[in-house]
Amino acid sequence: MCGIVGYVGKLGDGERAREVVMGGLARLEYRGYDSAGIALVSDDRDRVATAKKAGKLANLSAELEANPLPEGTAAIGHTRWATHGPPTDTNAHPHLALGGRIAIIHNGIIENHAELRTELAATGINFLSDTDTEVAGHLLGSLVASGMSLPDAMRATARRLEGAFTLLAVDATDPQTVVGARRNSPLVVGLGEGENYLGSDVVAFIEHTRTALELKQDEVVTITPDEVIVTDAHSEVVEREPYHVDWDAAAAEKGGFDSFMDKEIHDQPSAVADTLRGRVDERGRLKLDEGIVDEYILKSVDKIIIIACGTAAYAGQVARYAIEHWTRVPVEVELAHEFRYRDPIVSVKTLVVAVSQSGETMDTIMAVRHAQQQGATVIGIVNAQGSTIAREADAVLYTRAGPEIAVASTKAFLAQITAGYLLGIYLAELRGNKFPDEIDALLRELDEIPAKIQRVLDTSEPIREVARSMANEQTVLFLGRHVGFPVAMEGALKLKELAYIHAEGFAAGELKHGPIALVEQDQPVFVVVPSPRGRESLHSKVLSNVQEVRARGARTLVIAEEGDAVAADHAAHVFYVPSAPVLMTPLLSVIPLQIFALELAAAKGYDVDQPRNLAKSVTVE
Secondary structure, three states: OOEEEEEEEOOOOHHHHHHHHHHHHHHHHHHOOOEEEEEEEOOOOOOOEEEEEEOOHHHHHHHHHHOOOOOOOEEEEEEEOOOOOOOOOOOOOOEEEOOOOEEEEEEEEEOOHHHHHHHHHOOOOOOOOOOHHHHHHHHHHHHHHOOOOHHHHHHHHHHHOOEEEEEEEEEOOOOOOEEEEEEOOOOEEEEOOOEEEEEOOHHHOOOOOOEEEEOOOOEEEEEOOOOEEEEOOOOOEOOOOOEEOOOOHHHHOOOOOOOHHHHHHHOHHHHHHHHHOOOEOOOOOEOOOEOOOOHHHHHHOOEEEEEEOHHHHHHHHHHHHHHHHHHOOOEEEEEHHHHOOOOOOOOOOEEEEEEEOOOOOHHHHHHHHHHHHOOOEEEEEEOOOOOHHHHHOOEEEEOOOOOOOOOOOOHHHHHHHHHHHHHHHHHHHHHOOOOHHHHHHHHHHHHOHHHHHHHHHHOOHHHHHHHHHOOOOOEEEEEEOOOHHHHHHHHHHHHHHHHOOEEEEEEHHHHHHOHHHHOOOOOEEEEEOOOOOOOHHHHHHHHHHHHHHHOOOOEEEEEEEOOOHHHHOOOOEEEEEOOOOHHHOHHHHHHHHHHHHHHHHHHOOOOOOOOOOOOOOOOOO
16 A cells, blocks of 8 residues: 655756655655655665655655755655554665665565564574565565675565565665566556656656556566566566556646545546546447457356445445346445455356456455456456556456545546446446437436536535534434445445544434434434435435434434425435436435535544545555
């Protein structure tokens, strides 16, 4: 989950290495902000120059202001999400080895670090930190000391390590080289002119280049100002085709908003529209972005399993209702970290849909691999080009949401739901469950959603005001039914992530089976009320739930469809969203809940972009 960045440029511009790396760290801080550090290779051929500080990147910036590092042509930098050892200056990366000649940074977890630490300590090496990273550093240093080049030593080090990791290293004796390695953890190469870059995300270098190169499992990369060499674990050079990143640095900026999260909430009309755009081929058929799955396989699918974690899992639960309804194929939604450990029933007739914003969620990657071992076909729904899930899935549907910097997901959630709907429509068309005119009608309805999202955003001030007035609340409950149920759970998750208060989402029908015991005088309860059109029984049943909690003193905050006058009679506050087909209403009803969590957390004085203890991409199991 840590952020890593590497840079190497030509001699003569010694300030650029530090500027590029610090700029990259600023854009990667969403991946971890327990501590930060940088290492520069300067004219001192004996020791790498380093600086590192616990806390957010501002602490490192202040340290560099007070104690500047020398100029250098190669640099690596790191923002940490702590795993081994608390967030202290000593545990911050980079870690040094071989008397300061070698510096290393690391994302992931090295599972055999204790065994290696014992082995290295027996040779007289002293460890200064509690981290598994320092173990990898000293192992690398010992191999360099034996006469290996840095790339050869990196390959040998990677062969000894168990677990998930990305490693970047520099050697004080080689001021124009950075070496990296990856296993089950992301690493991307940025291609420049007279300079090259490494990063855990293209965000690290998007300001400087939009041409990137993907690395595959157990590959090692060596970058110099004029060359990028990728090798496999056996030192064989492999060719990798560059790809173009279709957004620029401006997309990763706040754009005048107070927070990335607020900007990304307002990005949602375009995120949905972009995910929908260009989905019809020359035959008028829906198409996937990458990979081809034989139509015969998809027609023979008898079960669909959606695997995901966190917000992506709630997006999968929303999509489940639509996919089942349109295709008549049973759909299960599984938490990826539970999936492969419970011996799931998977066959060649199972379609697995892996949902992940980053495409690097480790639990989901491992679940994908398990499903493929059982013969299942895998389609990935991801946002990041060149990511592990995008590469390893049989086919990919990109969400095209652009970079999402705030840790708490918003626009990615809506884009994932939209992609899930597209997949459901694709399968319904392919399997003959829907006639062409029905497919066209569904696509037209989806095309109307971005404008409706904009209407919700344009009328959001009432919920912002209510949120600011509730800054002292300690617990909020959320109720929903049918597609409103996962919306309620997502609303509760956003409040937990951002405001650090107790929040729970429940299926409204479960209220009388236990959760109603939590309701007391003035307890805030959000209720996602279904449309009264077409499903009157659900509408009336949920309003009955509202009455039940009101009778026990609850303060009800209702999300309802425009024109639903009855809902207002049951609410202390009602927030209206435009009418939409029932299955598509989550794309609208979740937005007030996102805004509520944002405003309440901001009113409490919290950092909504970087909530405590969290990181954007969970790249370890």
